[in-house]
């Protein structure tokens with residue numbers, strides 16, 4: 034079986050004083066196409082570091098990271114940026130929309146970088162995506178004038194701009210009230226039903242209920258990897 038995500042024996046170490054701090058410690062993980070995985074664990078357990086490795090934002094100290102048919106270690110920085118733009122949609126806790134661009138312009142930005150969609154069709158696609166996530170009426174406003182939930186919907190539309198097979202989200206509901214968080218989660222669930230592979234770093238119980246699988250990190254290692262309905266498995270290989 035081919036996996037959308039396959040990371041093997043990955044270590045991520047940061048320099049610390051005379052030594053180094055191991056944020057991800059000999060971690061191996063496979064995620065099948067169309068899976069929805071919640072990554073959980075205490076603060077400092079390595080969740081964001083793992084997500085950054087999957088997005089090719091960070092490179093591992095050792096080990097291999099394969100995502101969406103690419104061996105990220107084999108790509109140059111510009112190769113990685115191009116690959117990321119086509120294959121990965123990123124969603125963050127604090128939305129990270131550019132404040133000086135309108136909502137529609139924010140959604141068009143990844144299309145402008147990737148150039149996979151002709152310039153004349155980008156706004157139309159942005160409006161379609163904004164409609165899909167329920168904020169088409171906010172298209173020509175600046176992000177700061179939107180509610181948190183509306184901003185996160187717009188950020189999800191931006192993540193979908195180049196129709197990536199993989200969505201990576203870091204605490205996407207962490208800054209939303211519970212009703213808004215539930216609506217955003219529903220959106221993730223429907224994007225997953227369309228076949229997108231989703232990895233969400235979260236502290237929220239609700240996300241864990243929606244995801245088909247939970248991976249728990251502790252000190253940079255996987256301590257349990259649990260598919261809904263299965264009993265937990267121990268170990269670092271999942």
Ligand SMILES: Nc1ncnc2c1ncn2[C@@H]1O[C@H](COP(=O)(O)OP(=O)(O)OP(=O)(O)O)[C@@H](O)[C@H]1O
Nearest residue numbers: 047048054056074075076077078079080081082083
């Ligand atoms: N650039 C860096 N330099 C040094 N140490 C780092 C760096 N980035 C992360 N770390 C350390 O690596 C460990 C894992 O960090 P990471 O952000 O992945 O944890 P996390 O599980 O996402 O935590 P949180 O839930 O608080 O966001 C932490 O102890 C953190 O201090």
